[in-house]
Amino acid sequence: MTELTDLGVRALRDGIRGGEFSAREVADAYTDQVSRAKELNAFLVETPDHALAAAKAADDARAKGDTLAPLAGVPLGIKDLFCTKGVEATAGSHILEGFKPPYESSVSQRLWDAGAGMLGKLNMDQFAMGSSNETSAFGNVKSPWRRSDGGNAVLTPGGSSGGSSAAVAARLCPAATGTDTGGSIRQPASFTGISGIKPTYGRCSRWGVIAFASSLDQAGAMARDVTDCAILLEQMAGFDPKDATSLDAPVPNWEAGLSSDLKGKRIGVPKEYRMDGMPAEIEALWQQGIDWVKDAGAEVLEVSLPHTKYALPAYYIIAPAEASSNLARYDGVRYGQRDLPDGANLQEMYAATRDHGFGDEVKRRVIIGTYVLSAGFYDAYYTQAQKVRTLIARDFDMAWQDCDLLLTPTAPSAAFGLGEKSDDPIAMYLNDVFTVPSSLAGLPAMSVPGGLDKQGLPLGLQVIGKAMDEQGVLNAGLALEERAGFRARPEAWW
Amino acid sequence: MSSYRIQGATGEWEVVIGLEVHAQVTSKAKLFSGASTAFGAEPNTQVSLVDAAMPGMLPVPNRECIRQAVRTGMALNAVINKWSRFDRKNYFYADLPQGYQISQLYHPLVGEGVIEVSLDEKDPEAEIKQIGVERIHVEQDAGKLMHDQHPTRSYVDLNRSGVALMEIVSRPDMRSPAEAGAYLTKLRSILRYVGSCDGNMDQGSMRADVNVSVRKPGEELGTRTETKNVNSVRFVMAAIEHEAMRQVDVLESGSKIVQETRLFDPDKGETRSMRSKEEAHDYRYFPDPDLLPLVLDDAFLDECRATLPELPDAKRRRYETDLGLPAYNAAVLTAEAETARWFEALLAESARIQKKGEAEVAKAASNWLISELFGALNRLGKDIEHSPVSPEQGAELLGLVADGTISGSIAKQVLEIMLETGDAPGKIVEDKGLKQTSDTGAIEAEIAKVLEANQDKVAEYRGGKDKLFGFFVGQTMKAMQGKANPQVVNELLKKALG
Numbered sequence: 001m002t003e004l005t006d007l008g009v010r011a012l013r014d015g016i017r018g019g020e021f022s023a024r025e026v027a028d029a030y031t032d033q034v035s036r037a038k039e040l041n042a043f044l045v046e047t048p049d050h051a052l053a054a055a056k057a058a059d060d061a062r063a064k065g066d067t068l069a070p071l072a073g074v075p076l077g078i079k080d081l082f083c084t085k086g087v088e089a090t091a092g093s094h095i096l097e098g099f100k101p102p103y104e105s106s107v108s109q110r111l112w113d114a115g116a117g118m119l120g121k122l123n124m125d126q127f128a129m130g131s132s133n134e135t136s137a138f139g140n141v142k143s144p145w146r147r148s149d150g151g152n153a154v155l156t157p158g159g160s161s162g163g164s165s166a167a168v169a170a171r172l173c174p175a176a177t178g179t180d181t182g183g184s185i186r187q188p189a190s191f192t193g194i195s196g197i198k199p200t201y202g203r204c205s206r207w208g209v210i211a212f213a214s215s216l217d218q219a220g221a222m223a224r225d226v227t228d229c230a231i232l233l234e235q236m237a238g239f240d241p242k243d244a245t246s247l248d249a250p251v252p253n254w255e256a257g258l259s260s261d262l263k264g265k266r267i268g269v270p271k272e273y274r275m276d277g278m279p280a281e282i283e284a285l286w287q288q289g290i291d292w293v294k295d296a297g298a299e300v301l302e303v304s305l306p307h308t309k310y311a312l313p314a315y316y317i318i319a320p321a322e323a324s325s326n327l328a329r330y331d332g333v334r335y336g337q338r339d340l341p342d343g344a345n346l347q348e349m350y351a352a353t354r355d356h357g358f359g360d361e362v363k364r365r366v367i368i369g370t371y372v373l374s375a376g377f378y379d380a381y382y383t384q385a386q387k388v389r390t391l392i393a394r395d396f397d398m399a400w401q402d403c404d405l406l407l408t409p410t411a412p413s414a415a416f417g418l419g420e421k422s423d424d425p426i427a428m429y430l431n432d433v434f435t436v437p438s439s440l441a442g443l444p445a446m447s448v449p450g451g452l453d454k455q456g457l458p459l460g461l462q463v464i465g466k467a468m469d470e471q472g473v474l475n476a477g478l479a480l481e482e483r484a485g486f487r488a489r490p491e492a493w494w
Numbered sequence: 495m496s497s498y499r500i501q502g503a504t505g506e507w508e509v510v511i512g513l514e515v516h517a518q519v520t521s522k523a524k525l526f527s528g529a530s531t532a533f534g535a536e537p538n539t540q541v542s543l544v545d546a547a548m549p550g551m552l553p554v555p556n557r558e559c560i561r562q563a564v565r566t567g568m569a570l571n572a573v574i575n576k577w578s579r580f581d582r583k584n585y586f587y588a589d590l591p592q593g594y595q596i597s598q599l600y601h602p603l604v605g606e607g608v609i610e611v612s613l614d615e616k617d618p619e620a621e622i623k624q625i626g627v628e629r630i631h632v633e634q635d636a637g638k639l640m641h642d643q644h645p646t647r648s649y650v651d652l653n654r655s656g657v658a659l660m661e662i663v664s665r666p667d668m669r670s671p672a673e674a675g676a677y678l679t680k681l682r683s684i685l686r687y688v689g690s691c692d693g694n695m696d697q698g699s700m701r702a703d704v705n706v707s708v709r710k711p712g713e714e715l716g717t718r719t720e721t722k723n724v725n726s727v728r729f730v731m732a733a734i735e736h737e738a739m740r741q742v743d744v745l746e747s748g749s750k751i752v753q754e755t756r757l758f759d760p761d762k763g764e765t766r767s768m769r770s771k772e773e774a775h776d777y778r779y780f781p782d783p784d785l786l787p788l789v790l791d792d793a794f795l796d797e798c799r800a801t802l803p804e805l806p807d808a809k810r811r812r813y814e815t816d817l818g819l820p821a822y823n824a825a826v827l828t829a830e831a832e833t834a835r836w837f838e839a840l841l842a843e844s845a846r847i848q849k850k851g852e853a854e855v856a857k858a859a860s861n862w863l864i865s866e867l868f869g870a871l872n873r874l875g876k877d878i879e880h881s882p883v884s885p886e887q888g889a890e891l892l893g894l895v896a897d898g899t900i901s902g903s904i905a906k907q908v909l910e911i912m913l914e915t916g917d918a919p920g921k922i923v924e925d926k927g928l929k930q931t932s933d934t935g936a937i938e939a940e941i942a943k944v945l946e947a948n949q950d951k952v953a954e955y956r957g958g959k960d961k962l963f964g965f966f967v968g969q970t971m972k973a974m975q976g977k978a979n980p981q982v983v984n985e986l987l988k989k990a991l992g
Binding site for chain 2: 089101103105208210211213242243322327329350374378
């Protein structure tokens, strides 16, 4: 018999509905997996009671013959950036240690309303700032993957949604929420051989999601396949009057709209993404992806996104600028940690609280952000970066005149070892090179596993779509998934 | 008006003044949260998750606050920007939970406008001056620190945190404390007419930052100082006067004015330094990424315009031309929205009771309101909003005078009783038997007694001392306890005295 923890969202949902197994059995199986995987450090808080309560509600509803909610009895992992009522939410930072929000984020509330349960809060890079999970104040998540060279090097699960990617890949949960500011869903999905989608900016409410860079932050779904991503995202998305940037548009039935037939679709391959020094394996995978979408009926053409090389510098101005302001509220006054040295005045309390509460990467970005917004530097940095952002968006608009979707690699490499890049922020930032442009333009994009590199580590392909065209992205993702036939999974060593 | 000069040792100095007025928007809820804005609640009872800057909380603009600011802009004949944007002003302070204030630096909601002020509104000959309004933007208020609750600690009350303010920035167009006072008074009047701010300066609903510089007439603008949070018209004028004198003293002693922020001490009547330009914050303004640009459509603007009331200048002109009121009366009655409202109710009711046109009863009604009721309210220390006499009761009283039921002097007595008892004037006249009499028999009887008792004066009168006629009228009226119709008394007396 298949292990219940091998089943994804759709299989669990359908199995519970059909009575093949109870939601209770599912919840038990997954909470057991979670409790036995502490070595991975994917969960910051485990909430088995939450998952069991949702399971009970699902089983009770089925026993009464009620129609089951869309995710009834499906247990999920929730990235710690989401505020969850009564459950500690730290965003991976000491400064929020002990903070139990008296409110539930709009996205997680939608999931509970849809019948899902929570297995726990997932570890992440501190305030979502990082690409390797090494900036978490509570220790990095370890990827369940290992290189096939027989070595025991601990690898990164990617970041910032590294707890989410590791938990899904290690079968600790069927799916998880993530958030993506410059690639924080797609890069970890790529590194761990799972699927992850960042929808159009505004699809998922940011209300109750701890802010990193407001104009870029967007919640999304991480799961073992494209279909599960579609099912989960459908329940996460929707207009929220409490978020002024929320999209007031109906959420399509993405699952029902899934089709891997790409006939009539024109898929662009941006030539500027073919970068110097790109590993041959990434190049080869990209070509493989091109062949797969052609096989699915798409027409493939080369397109140009001329401002691509300015995207990363612009991102690393805009995101820190917003972060420097968004993080000003963590002052030790109303919640979280406070550091009040003897005789300290207000300013000294702020300084001590932040010094001890924020990690190095957070401090680095707050300082960069403060600098680029300062009098005398604002125009040279922030204004220029905003202009670049406008040009990047225009690049995509121009490309959409010739094609419907774009196909690129997700990340410039496979997962790297923990510690390999943590001393070099620039090398770390380069991880986001393929994911940042679509974030700046607010476009939907997803990563699906394409294959393994020669060390046996997963590599992802990225599909980028027009604003609001999550369906197109998911469909191309499905076409790739069917052809890639990616079945590899990490052996449990934890 | 612009001839105000400070006489210094080196000659005359001109004062240049600009005001930044912070006016709390009249709205039940805060600018970006649903929390209440009522004044005087227990500390920290009107604080939403957004106001307390809890993690993940987001601002959502309150349409009513935007509407009020747009209506205010329209009342100042200002440009309404259909596209505006919110910016964050970043600084750390204990009364600012977010670590930034949401304001509008780069693209304010309202652009250039103008306020017409007269140094003496009641003098039709007084010079009229146009004071430019540079902009109005909307922003959040901060919380309040309380330093008097604990010997070593300060407390924070976040009830005001997030309350909507309009910052109304004038051009440096004022040249005297009196002009600044007139501008502030007029602005307050307009805000209260529009209903966008209650103008209660003592509750902090309206406060002014006062920018002052001095120069020799005709020279370039001098360096200015900004005196923060002055909270009455009188204090604004006093702060300007003191600050201008101080600047003249500094300059004439050979020093330079330091661009700085100052505070006004109402007890000492002087300003003192708070922080200099070097200590000024770098606010790192940038567009608030939590908020989309504010885009106003024509329907919204039409609705704002349609709900604007008649404004004081227009009303004053109408009172003069349509109602034929003297300029003084028109100015007094239109200075405050409540007074005008009261007057118009009085006018409508008087016209109805007396079956006349409003213009026909306007003068008597306005005179009575200004000289009788205002006088009485003044003595009672009440304003028109809290008048114990309603416009309807006033109209009834005026009707009794107009139809000869009572005399003007009896009307004064009746008003006093109305103020005390709240009774209707008709009832008072009835109960106290104050009805004016034209009963010639009764009057003639009293006249006979008066003449009998004052035979010497009768002789003098008949001898040519005409002035004594008034004496006989007075005596007769007194004997009639004021209730005799004065005209009848006159006629009968003339007949009796031959």
